[in-house]
Each structure stands twice: as C-alpha cells, then as structure tokens.
Amino acid sequence: MSTVQPANPDLPILRLQGVSKAFGALRVLDEVDLAIQRGKTTVIIGPSGVGKSVLLKLIVALLRPDRGRIDYEDRRIDSLSDAELVEVRTQFGFLFQMGALFDSMTVRENICFPLIEHTAMTAAERNERCRQVLLRVGLNGTQDKMPAALSGGQRKRIALARAIALHPRVILYDEPTTGLDPVRSDVINELLNKLRSELAVTSIVVTHDMTSAYTIADRMVMLYDGRLIADGSPQEIQQTDHPVVRRFIEGKAGQAEWLDQPIQTTGPGADL
Numbered sequence: 001m002s003t004v005q006p007a008n009p010d011l012p013i014l015r016l017q018g019v020s021k022a023f024g025a026l027r028v029l030d031e032v033d034l035a036i037q038r039g040k041t042t043v044i045i046g047p048s049g050v051g052k053s054v055l056l057k058l059i060v061a062l063l064r065p066d067r068g069r070i071d072y073e074d075r076r077i078d079s080l081s082d083a084e085l086v087e088v089r090t091q092f093g094f095l096f097q098m099g100a101l102f103d104s105m106t107v108r109e110n111i112c113f114p115l116i117e118h119t120a121m122t123a124a125e126r127n128e129r130c131r132q133v134l135l136r137v138g139l140n141g142t143q144d145k146m147p148a149a150l151s152g153g154q155r156k157r158i159a160l161a162r163a164i165a166l167h168p169r170v171i172l173y174d175e176p177t178t179g180l181d182p183v184r185s186d187v188i189n190e191l192l193n194k195l196r197s198e199l200a201v202t203s204i205v206v207t208h209d210m211t212s213a214y215t216i217a218d219r220m221v222m223l224y225d226g227r228l229i230a231d232g233s234p235q236e237i238q239q240t241d242h243p244v245v246r247r248f249i250e251g252k253a254g255q256a257e258w259l260d261q262p263i264q265t266t267g268p269g270a271d272l
C-alpha cells in the first residue's frame, strides 16, 4: 500500500464534504462540510448530544457516513476497508471522551500497546519511546504504575502520551479537559499548544470548556442541529451576533462543569 504523501502545505489535511449520519430516525449530521487546516488546532463546540463525538469517530472511520465523503491528504478514507484503514489510522491519535486507559495494564503497557500493534520496534525501543512520550507529558517515572493509582489529570496525560506514541500527524481529542479542575485543565491546554508548536501536529478538539477552547483554538466551529452554524477565530466566535452561538458560549462561561462530571476510567472505545 502506498504511504500517504504530504501534500501542499496550504491544502487542508482533512476534508469532509456533504457528510450525513443518522442512527435510525435520529438525524445527527446533515451534509456537514469541514476542511481542517494543517498544523492548526480546530475546536468543535456544541451542546451535549449534538454529534461532536460522532463527527470525530467518522473522521477516524470508527463510524461510516451515510452520505458524503471524507478525504485525508490525497486519499478518500471513508470507503476504505478496515485492513486498508490500519495504515491510515497510524497517522491519527485519538484521545477518547471517557477514560482512555486499560485499567488492568500498567502505564508502560498502555503506552506500548499501539507500538506492539503497529510497529516492529524491539522491547528496548518501545521502552525508550515510552520514556520520551512520558517526558513530554511530564510523567516519566510512572511506567510501572497502574492507572487506578493516578489522578484524573495524570490519567488524561498518560492517555495523551499513548496517543502521541506513534507520532501521529493528526490528534483528535474528545473532551480532553472534562472532569479536570482548572489547574489541571491548564496543564492539558499547555501540552496541546506545545504539540502544535514543537511537532506541527494538526489537532481537532471537541470541548465544552470555553476557557480551554479560547486558549488552544486557531479556529472554532459550532455544531448545532446537524450543521456547522459558526466558524471563525476564537475572537470572532466571542464577538458573534448569532443568537444560538451567543447563548451557548455565554451559558458555558459561567458553568463549572468539572464539579459535576467525575472522571471515568473504562477502556478505550468504551464510549462507542
């Protein structure tokens, strides 16, 4: 299989065109168009249940669209077989909404899991990669700990370390700061910004956390009633006149949602 070639840096790295998705009678996405800019952080906001997680899962082809197409670089990916997707997926890191770690594995085993699945690295090479990504998230030394022995914020950072272990070009984050207090959220926001500036990673972040959104976003889009109803810089979104967007961001601004949303620690994909 051919490797995906880096395209013109000005071209979007990912493109959704006319993407629709329903579950039975429930119409979730209705002809969504979205072009994701290379090396930038795109934040997706919107009320609960509007289809933000579905949108991320469509991008990594954990779900398939009913209509429309999704292209990554020069390849249409929504119609690839699972076998063909294996290679494309190694270029995506995915931080799931609900807890992201296998509770029965140590930190090292969690981080080495994708390396065993997708690379021919030796155990020594995997351990070294594990050390590097843990250093990056500030948690080197936790290799032999079990997830249950870590705080919620630490678990999120370990999950991030695992998501970057394969050096993905695109990282998708589903609610990376939900359940964290503001100080721990800041740590995640800083890490996200560092990944963009140091590794030129393209990030797509779903969040309810408007403080985080304004801190990390190059661009924000709002999903509502199956469609993207807003698209702009954080400043443009903050100044929008759109009544639905205004209500959403003003409603969120005063809400300390981390107080009532405990961290969940089920395995990867548990929120599918």
Ligand SMILES: Nc1ncnc2c1ncn2[C@@H]1O[C@H](COP(=O)(O)OP(=O)(O)OP(=O)(O)O)[C@@H](O)[C@H]1O
Pocket (backbone or CB within 6 Å): 023, 026, 028, 046, 047, 048, 049, 050, 051, 052, 053, 054, 055, 097, 272
């Ligand atoms: N696999 C599935 N089968 C059936 N319905 C689904 C499936 N996945 C999602 N849905 C439904 O699609 C809608 C959108 O779900 P989604 O998880 O994308 O919402 P969300 O915007 O991420 O919400 P939240 O902010 O609460 O995480 C919901 O009504 C959900 O119940």
Ligand SMILES: [Mg+2]
Pocket (backbone or CB within 6 Å): 052, 053, 054, 097, 174
């Ligand atoms: Mg969700």
